[in-house]
Amino acid sequence: MSSGTPLVALAGNPNTGKTTLFNALTGSRAKVGNYPGVTVERRVARVQLAGRSIELLDVPGTYSLAARSADEQIALSAMVGLGGLPRPDVVVFCVDATQPVRGSYLVLQAQELGMRTVVALTMIDEARGVAPGARALSSALGCPVVEVDGRRRTGIAELRAAIGQAVAEAQAAGGPPEPVWRWTPSRDLRGAIERVRAALPPDWPQTDAMALWALMSVGDDDELTGVPETVRRAAAGGEGGGRPAGTWIDDEAITARYGWLDRTVAPLVGGAPDRSFTERIDRVLLNRFAGFAVFLGIMFVVFQSLFTWADPAITLVEAAFGWLGDQARAHLPAGIGTDFLVDGVIAGLGSVLVFLPQILLLFFFIGLMEDSGYMARVAYLMDRIMKSMNLHGRAFVPMLSGFACAVPAIMATRTMERQRDRLLTMMVVPLMTCSARLPIYTLVIASLFPAGHVMGVFPVQGMLMIAMYLFSVLTALAAAWVLSRRVRPLRARRLPFVIELPPYRVPRLADVTRMMWQRSSMFLREAGTVILACTIALWALLSFPRTTATDYDALIAAAPSKEAAAEIENQRAAELTRNSYAGRLGRAIEPAIEPLGFDWKIGVGIIGAFAAREVFVSTMGVVYSAGADVDEESATLREHIRAEVREDGRPVYTPLTGLSLMIFFALACQCMSTLAVVKRETGGYRWPLFLFSYMTALAWLTSLLVYQGGRLLGFE
Amino acid sequence: MTLAELRRGRSAVIEAVGGERPFRRRLMEMGLLPGTAVTVRNVAPLGDPIEIELRHARLSIRRHEAALIQVAP
Numbered sequence: 001m002s003s004g005t006p007l008v009a010l011a012g013n014p015n016t017g018k019t020t021l022f023n024a025l026t027g028s029r030a031k032v033g034n035y036p037g038v039t040v041e042r043r044v045a046r047v048q049l050a051g052r053s054i055e056l057l058d059v060p061g062t063y064s065l066a067a068r069s070a071d072e073q074i075a076l077s078a079m080v081g082l083g084g085l086p087r088p089d090v091v092v093f094c095v096d097a098t099q100p101v102r103g104s105y106l107v108l109q110a111q112e113l114g115m116r117t118v119v120a121l122t123m124i125d126e127a128r129g130v131a132p133g134a135r136a137l138s139s140a141l142g143c144p145v146v147e148v149d150g151r152r153r154t155g156i157a158e159l160r161a162a163i164g165q166a167v168a169e170a171q172a173a174g175g176p177p178e179p180v181w182r183w184t185p186s187r188d189l190r191g192a193i194e195r196v197r198a199a200l201p202p203d204w205p206q207t208d209a210m211a212l213w214a215l216m217s218v219g220d221d222d223e224l225t226g227v228p229e230t231v232r233r234a235a236a237g238g239e240g241g242g243r244p245a246g247t248w249i250d251d252e253a254i255t256a257r258y259g260w261l262d263r264t265v266a267p268l269v270g271g272a273p274d275r276s277f278t279e280r281i282d283r284v285l286l287n288r289f290a291g292f293a294v295f296l297g298i299m300f301v302v303f304q305s306l307f308t309w310a311d312p313a314i315t316l317v318e319a320a321f322g323w324l325g326d327q328a329r330a331h332l333p334a335g336i337g338t339d340f341l342v343d344g345v346i347a348g349l350g351s352v353l354v355f356l357p358q359i360l361l362l363f364f365f366i367g368l369m370e371d372s373g374y375m376a377r378v379a380y381l382m383d384r385i386m387k388s389m390n391l392h393g394r395a396f397v398p399m400l401s402g403f404a405c406a407v408p409a410i411m412a413t414r415t416m417e418r419q420r421d422r423l424l425t426m427m428v429v430p431l432m433t434c435s436a437r438l439p440i441y442t443l444v445i446a447s448l449f450p451a452g453h454v455m456g457v458f459p460v461q462g463m464l465m466i467a468m469y470l471f472s473v474l475t476a477l478a479a480a481w482v483l484s485r486r487v488r489p490l491r492a493r494r495l496p497f498v499i500e501l502p503p504y505r506v507p508r509l510a511d512v513t514r515m516m517w518q519r520s521s522m523f524l525r526e527a528g529t530v531i532l533a534c535t536i537a538l539w540a541l542l543s544f545p546r547t548t549a550t551d552y553d554a555l556i557a558a559a560p561s562k563e564a565a566a567e568i569e570n571q572r573a574a575e576l577t578r579n580s581y582a583g584r585l586g587r588a589i590e591p592a593i594e595p596l597g598f599d600w601k602i603g604v605g606i607i608g609a610f611a612a613r614e615v616f617v618s619t620m621g622v623v624y625s626a627g628a629d630v631d632e633e634s635a636t637l638r639e640h641i642r643a644e645v646r647e648d649g650r651p652v653y654t655p656l657t658g659l660s661l662m663i664f665f666a667l668a669c670q671c672m673s674t675l676a677v678v679k680r681e682t683g684g685y686r687w688p689l690f691l692f693s694y695m696t697a698l699a700w701l702t703s704l705l706v707y708q709g710g711r712l713l714g715f716e
Numbered sequence: 717m718t719l720a721e722l723r724r725g726r727s728a729v730i731e732a733v734g735g736e737r738p739f740r741r742r743l744m745e746m747g748l749l750p751g752t753a754v755t756v757r758n759v760a761p762l763g764d765p766i767e768i769e770l771r772h773a774r775l776s777i778r779r780h781e782a783a784l785i786q787v788a789p
Contacts, residue, residue: 288761384762
């Protein structure tokens with residue numbers, strides 16, 4: 001028993017109104033993080049119950065405690081207190097009043113494990129006339145049952161009282177209650193349970209139910225963590241003889257539990273809930289023609305909002321931090337300290353906050369789609385297409401968002417339940433043509449490709465831009481296909497893809513805004529700090545050491561005009577960058593990028609672009625002495641680019657180099673913010689490192705193929 | 717016959733759930749047990765997956781997975 005604050009866990013099947021209930025019980029404050037080692041969200045909040053303070057823990061929605069992978073295992077660990085997690089004193093189960101039999105299956109498992117349970121009977125409004133009576137269900141399940149409506153906030157006071165009472169009983173008892181089994185295992189199963197129970201490690205609860213859990217969960221290809229070899233061997237039947245674990249155990253346990261539920265709980269139900277409202281909507285939204293029309297319309301709105309509507313807010317953030325930088329420069333003495341503050345800290349903060357408009361907008365739409373029940377329909381409609389690449393139907397929204405920016409898109413992978421689906425989507429979303437790649441494509445295309453038309457009608461430049469978009473979609477889909485076959489944790493596991501199609505519900509704005517707030521603050525706190533640190537590190541790489549061979553101050557003092565002085569200032573910036581660590585790094589990697597048609601100056605640009613791809617343009621501006629204030633439309637920068645020559649006098653930039661450069665940026669993960677957010681979402685360095693490595697290797701190889709292949713074909 | 721062959725609007729009773737162990741365990745825990753009545757309610761516009769009703773719930777299941785579930789009308 002925990003000595004400190006009592007811990008109450010909130011569990012239940014997906015789509016039972018668990019999050020709404022969590023919000024209703026906790027008011028406004030919740031700490032959001034991840035469970036250790038998995039990309040499963042963990043939310044905890046402190047709640048005052050009858051003068052006592054308790055911690056309320058949100059357990060991920062699940063149908064069963066049996067698990068096949070580390071992320072599914074979390075539900076058990078959080079409820080039993082395994083893997084370093086504290087054991088809750090009370091577990092509250094959300095049971096959908098329209099389908100209490102399926103919901104109670106989880107309650108039975110918990111009672112077998114010896115948990116003190118309270119049932120919150122949700123969706124009472126949808127179950128009008130058919131819901132089981134709370135008192136009857138309570139005597140059937142042998143635990144308190146409270147009818148609640150988290151959306152209308154009714155029954156919350158009663159639920160709080162019931163939880164408070166259960167916590168008081170738990171503390172008075174001083175230990176977990178006796179396990180309750182509604183069925184008697186056969187002799188064979190008894191033998192298997194005893195065999196495994198003898199092998200359970202000392203830090204696991206020494207119960208029959210834990211042994212049964214191992215018998216049903218452990219298998220040849222499971223991805224569970226923290227299951228000792230002794231348990232595995234015993235569960236596989238290797239120790240002490242007896243029948244090996246197998247489908248017979250599943251059949252016996254599941255049939256026995258459902259048998260009891262069908263006899264005891266099913267008779268309490270009045271019949272099927274009225275679904276006519278949902279069916280009427282589905283007739284349109286799942287229609288072959290209207291359904292896809294509406295779907296495309298909604299997706300267009302989401303895309304537009306990220307791509308266009310977020311723009312004023314993004315511009316505002318950029319302008320605000322630009323203004324802040326200018327103010328700092330105007331009021332502080334020029335020097336390295338001010339440079340650090342302006343180009344490192346202020347610019348870094350700006351580069352973090354600039355993501356907020358898109359994150360807020362995307363999660364606004366995701367919240368509406370989730371809470372209304374439409375997101376399940378997205379998966380239903382798109383599954384046929386997405387599954388051919390082994391992607392989840394719900395991966396469509398993150399991948400579409402990737403066209404705007406990979407950072408909110410990667411955060412949006414949370415709409416998928418399984419870790420494997422989330423990881424695979426995260427690994428391919430950064431291949432989509434995000435808006436930060438557009439300035440690079442614009443600069444390269446406008447500088448190096450003719451403005452003419454192919455066959456008299458198709459503009460060359462526009463067609464190239466469309467080709468780059470198509471290329472990114474095809475590579476992302478191909479990458480998903482290959483990764484899901486070649487990388488073990490991303491492999492499609494042999495689990496059924498069965499999703500619930502919940503009734504349509506009116507989304508609660510309070511729940512949606514709470515999610516927007518939680519996602520944004522988590523991004524600022526955890527990914528933001530990494531992005532800020534990287535911006536400062538990149539600034540230092542590009543700024544130190546500060547040595548020039550020429551005395552530019554004397555030259556500027558002697559300059560005949562303001563324009564000439566500015567010109568000299570640009571030359572000074574170029575030489576500083578050339579001599580900087582980034583400049584040296586650019587030269588150091590030149591042998592590696594030369595086969596792609598790049599010189600060391602492009603190498604410096606590639607290093608600078610790590611801060612954000614569009615920074616490539618301004619870095620090239622500095623390197624080519626055109627000043628840092630250039631953008632992709634700058635005529636000066638385009639002239640500089642066309643005029644660059646190699647040592648032997650050949651031009652650096654040809655259409656072939658340009659193509660190679662665009663393909664490199666299309667494929668390489670030149671974006672520390674993407675890596676920072678993947679690190680945050682996956683809780684470690686393994687996946688961001690994998691993402692960076694595979695994308696860089698892919699980019700290098702493809703650019704090599706294009707450049708060298710092009711030369712073989714006689715292009716320059 | 718299998719659940720994948722059941723026509724839209726038709727009901728049947730599950731006779732057996734096939735497939736590998738984790739697959740069938742998961743389906744059974746979601747309530748797709750032998751003896752359970754199931755109705756095909758809808759087919760997705762692209763022909764797959766299908767929407768089924770059982771135990772007052774609506775579930776989406778892929779055709780090749782439904783083909784592993786034996787049903788009797």
